Amino acid sequence: MKNFISVKDVTDINALVNKALAYKADPFRDRTLGANKRIGLLFLNPSMRTRLSTQIAAANLGMEAVVFNVGQEGWALEFEDEAIMSGSTVEHVKDAxxxxxxxxxxxxxxxxxxxxxxxxDYSELYIQQFIKYAGIPVVSLESATLHPLQSLTDIITITETFKEKRRPKVVLTWAPHVKALPQCVANSFSQWINAWGQADFVITHPEDYELDPAFTKGASITHDQDYALKGADFVYVKNWSTYNDYGRIYCNDPAWMLTSDKLNATNHAKVMHCLPVRRNVELSDEVLDGFSSIVTHQASNRVWAAQSVLSELLARPL
Amino acid sequence: MKNFISVKDVTDINALVNKALAYKADPFRDRTLGANKRIGLLFLNPSMRTRLSTQIAAANLGMEAVVFNVGQEGWALEFEDEAIMSGSTVEHVKDAxxxxxxxxxxxxxxxxxxxxxxxxDYSELYIQQFIKYAGIPVVSLESATLHPLQSLTDIITITETFKEKRRPKVVLTWAPHVKALPQCVANSFSQWINAWGQADFVITHPEDYELDPAFTKGASITHDQDYALKGADFVYVKNWSTYNDYGRIYCNDPAWMLTSDKLNATNHAKVMHCLPVRRNVELSDEVLDGFSSIVTHQASNRVWAAQSVLSELLARPL
Amino acid sequence: MKNFISVKDVTDINALVNKALAYKADPFRDRTLGANKRIGLLFLNPSMRTRLSTQIAAANLGMEAVVFNVGQEGWALEFEDEAIMSGSTVEHVKDAxxxxxxxxxxxxxxxxxxxxxxxxDYSELYIQQFIKYAGIPVVSLESATLHPLQSLTDIITITETFKEKRRPKVVLTWAPHVKALPQCVANSFSQWINAWGQADFVITHPEDYELDPAFTKGASITHDQDYALKGADFVYVKNWSTYNDYGRIYCNDPAWMLTSDKLNATNHAKVMHCLPVRRNVELSDEVLDGFSSIVTHQASNRVWAAQSVLSELLARPL
Known part of the structure; x- marks a missing residue:
């Protein structure tokens, strides 16, 4: 693995998952792997779980993590080539x-x-510029269109939770929200589940919320949430704004909120969400506080996903 | 000790004080106690001494401290149960x-x-929600109504400084300020000094600034500052806003500022303040720069108070 | 070395440079020198290179670095003696x-x-107050009028790059900018190159941009950029605002931007800049992206400059 930007950087998803589960069982098993190595964690926008879990993953490997909140602690970066920098951006990514x-x-x-x-956004201008100019491995801590550490976490969580011999039915369902959110978690989850190939994958959303087919190809897609939920083993709840007519909120029908009633149609489905979640907007209290929810378990797996990825990157000569 | 939220979490104040003084004498005596343990330090509002001293205390015990400025680095948290989160709060404490x-x-x-x-405020909604949902020991780094690490520091400082066989006279005096401040340092100091029971404790403030009797019970309370200061061994200076007609500034009489003249009536009293202090508003330069002031000594003891508390929490199975 | 505020704190520049180069060759050669020591890194305004390089330098020496962004994480400090603090400043430097x-x-x-x-500004009120009241060694991470860690880095870089037996010709050239910037990098570079005494040093800038002679004394100064650049081995590009009529932008002639054409007159000069740089305002893309630019090399040397200075300070009894 050279960088970790999308599922395409991974040759064997299950190997990465198993490595993560080994770290979960014994967090300090590779405690000197990262000795004398440093990871810089740059945030161009806020983060809680991703920042903390990656920081902890690095420490578990004996590697020093340095957090830098660009913009808050530093200044605005320029990403356009050949820019005449007489405006508000202070430093070009080519120099930083x-x-x-x-x-x-x-x-x-x-x-x-x-x-x-x-x-x-879909050319991933920002992170690609960092990859181009940094000259060291780059790990996405969420980019414009993808969130691979989250998706790896999600597959770890499904693997850990589902113990039957058959393929699980995994449903990604759109949910209402108050803001126009990126598509990255939905894109990335779709991309990973499809590449993993070990689940029956259904996506459900209102009309106009079609995702980029580059990520969803291989999934069944329906506008009928009730139909989608039937017999589901996992229900992943997430809002996103429109992709085609880009970045908008069309339908925001509260009927799309996931409730306990809707879960009745599922196969005692476990409910997932990447967090943060708007309670009683995306998901009802009832679901989040009930036995179906595995969102805390899922978020706690972020550490092992990050540790597995960092371990892979450290294993090759840096 | 399960949590450290108020003096009620402490079974033996003097044992905690003595442990702190042992760390002061030899900061690294328990340098492996916190090995492979991590403390998260969450700030919902700014801090200098508390943050730095707790970070240092953790490091002295070999424990990793991770600072997270909620709101600046993250986002606004919701604390109300059953909230429909369609407003500005992004994540519920129940999920975070x-x-x-x-x-x-x-x-x-x-x-x-x-x-x-x-x-x-007085139900300590925020910190109680964290205790309820975090499932691990919680240390108050100052809460809505109390500041126990400061109060423990204060008793350490008095213990260290006062070498006579008799009980010291300790006076908490209200001081003017330009903003409406919390009551927490005054509440907490009162609560700890009363629970400690080894001082003659007097509180003096203008009319209308009565504190919650739940904390002050056991102290003598007077509106006559001059009378209160007579023969004092320690004078703790602090502003607070009104408790009864809540959060207001009534009298802000500059005559309540502590000056050198006023100290003449004391028994060569040592002057304490939790800092930050508004010079020439709460306390005169003359006092702060003179031999009576032990505010720097006091603040430096914050490290040993925090180290003592973290040590107690680490000593029980986490 | 007691503090590191200006070149005047250094008895032997070349010894400090050689120590830095030894660290560059073997970063962990003194990995226990800073054991059980801590450096606090206080930022009253933003920083990227200085913060990260100093943090890394400290870690290389086994010393813990704690970053504190004053103002963002803390509150506004007061620096005036005898201030009546009824305004917006919350804590006096005398107390902090x-x-x-x-x-x-x-x-x-x-x-x-x-x-x-x-x-x-030129009395260095802020940093001098910290020196006066902190009672421990103080390292400037850039002050009002000087930036000694940058200047030490610059001499390290010149020493490393220039292998001929003769004295290099070093030119400091003013460049246009969109904001009124401090004079500190230019002051400090001048002060250090002059104190070093191993280069022929020329400063060129438009009329009205004269620097404080206290720092430039010993350099040749000319308003003719073309003449200055002739035969230069190193060209240091930097904007600064006016010193005499203080803090203003007079001429902002784009013709002062350093371009490849202008470099033709030099002796294959290496181009330096402290960064961040406004591309196509101070320096053309062509120069920054070409073989003449050593700005990345220069910035990477910041770590070794900081490590050399911290090592000196740790070597004396703290």
Missing amino acids: APILGKYFDILGIRTFPSLQNKQD | APILGKYFDILGIRTFPSLQNKQD | APILGKYFDILGIRTFPSLQNKQD
């Missing part, structure tokens, strides 16, 4: 990234989409 | 706290009062 | 600094100039 590449052995970066310019 | 409980072994939290809603 | 001196073994501080009050 190579130096971070000298200071650190691995670079973790959280970027975000504009939700205005689909082409820029 | 359990995950922090998975990531860390101990959680330190600084919350703050609204100074608007007395009932919410 | 001694406590930081108790918590840490070394204090790194980044302050900044007002660019309004020349006398306050």
Whole structure:
């Protein structure tokens, strides 16, 4: 593994999952693997779980993690080539990234989409510029269109939870929200579940919320949430804004909120969410506080996903 | 000790004080006690001394401390049960706290009062929600109504400084300020000195600044500052806003500022303050820069108070 | 070395440079020198390279670094003596600094100039107050008028890069910018190159941009950029605002931007800049992306400069 930006960087998903579960069983089994190595964790927008879990994963491997909140602690970065920098951006990624590449052995970066310019967002301009200029392995801590550490966590959690011999039915369902959110968690979950190939995967959302087929290809897609939920073993709840007419909120029908009633149609489904979650908007209290919810378990697995990925990156000569 | 929220969590104050003084004499005497343990330090509002001293205390015990400024680095938390989260809060403490409980072994939290809603503040809604949902020991880094690490520090400082065989006279005096401040330092100091029971304790403040009797019960209370100061061995200076008609500034008479002249009536009293202090508003330069002031000594003891408390929490199976 | 505020704190520049190069060759050669020592890194304004490189330098020496963003994580400090603190400043440096001196073994501080009050700025009020009250060694992480860690880095970089037997010609050239910037990098570079005495040093800038002669004395100064660049071995590009009529932008002629064309007159000069740099305002893309630029190399040397300085400070009894 050279970078960790999408599922395409992974040659064997199950091997990565098993490594994560081995770390969960024994967090300090590779406690010197990262000795004298440093990871810089750059945040271009806020993070709680991703930051803390990656910091802890690094420490478990004996690697020093340095957090840097760009913008808050630093200044606005420029990403456009050939920019005449007479405006508000203070430093070009072409100048910042190579130096971070000298200071650190691995670079973790959280970027975000504009939700205005689909082409820029879906070309992953920001994180690709860091990869181009840093010269060291880059780990996505969520980018404009993907969130691979979350998706690896999700497959770890499904693997751990589902003990039957058959394939689980996994449903990704859109949920209402009050803000226009990125598509990255939904894209990434779809991309990983499809690449994993060990689940029957159904996506359900209102009309106009179609995701980029580059990620969903292989899934069944329906606008009928009730139909989708039938017999589900896992229900992943997530809001996203529109992809086609980019970054908008069309239907925001509260009837799409996941409730206990709706779960009756499932096969005692476990309910997942990447968090943070808007209670009683995306998911009812009843579901989140009930026995179906595995969101805390899921979030706690973030540490082992990150540790597994960092371990892979440390195993190759840096 | 299960949590450290108020003096009620402490079975033997003097044992805790003596442990702190042992750490002061030899900071690294338990340098492996916290090996492979992590404390998360969450700040819902700013801190300098508390943050730095707790971070250092953890490091002295070989424990990793991770600082997280909620709101700045993360997002606004919701604390109300059954909230429909369609407003500005992004994550419910019911979802955030359990995950922090998975990531860390101990959680330190600084919350703050609204100074608007007395009932919410005095029920310690925020920190109690964290305790309820985190599932790991919680250390108050100052809460809405109490500041126990400060109060433990204060008793350490008095113990260290006062070498006579008799009981010291300790006076808590209200001082003017420019803002409406919480009552927590005054409440907490009163609660601890009363529970400690080894001092003659007098509180003096203008009319209308009565504190909650739940904390002051056992102290002599007077509106006559000059009378209170007579023969004092320690004078603790602190502003607070009104408790009864909650969160207001009534009298802000500059005559209540502690000056050198006023100290003449004392028994060469040592002057204490939790800091930060508004110079020439709460206390005159003359006092702060003179031989009576032990505020730097006091603040430096914050490390040993925190180390003593963390040590207690680490000593029980986490 | 007692503090590290300017070149005047250094008895032997070349010894410090050689120590830095030894660390560059073997970063962990003194990995226990800082055991059980702590450095506090206080930022009164933002920093990326300085913060990260100093943090890494400390870690290389086995010393714990604690970053504190004053103002963001804390509150506004007061620096005026005898202030009646009824305004917006919350804590006086007289109270904050001694406590930081108790918590840490070394204090790194980044302050900044007002660019309004020349006398306050050039008396280095802020950092001098910290030195006066902290009681421990203070390292400048850039102050109102100087940036010694940058300048030491610059001499390390020149020493490493220039292998001829003769003295290099070093040119400091003013460049256009969109904001009024401090003079500190230019002052400090001038002060160090002059004190070093191993280069022919030329400063070029438009009329009205004269620097304080206290720092430039010993350099040739000209308003003719083309003439200055002739035969240069190193060209240091930097904007600064006016010193005499303080803190202003007079001429901002784009013709002063350094371009490849202008480099033709040099002796294959290496181009330096402290970063961040405004591309196509101070320096053209062509220069920054070409073989002449050593800005990344230069910035990566920040770690070794900081490590050399911290090592010196740790070597004396703290």
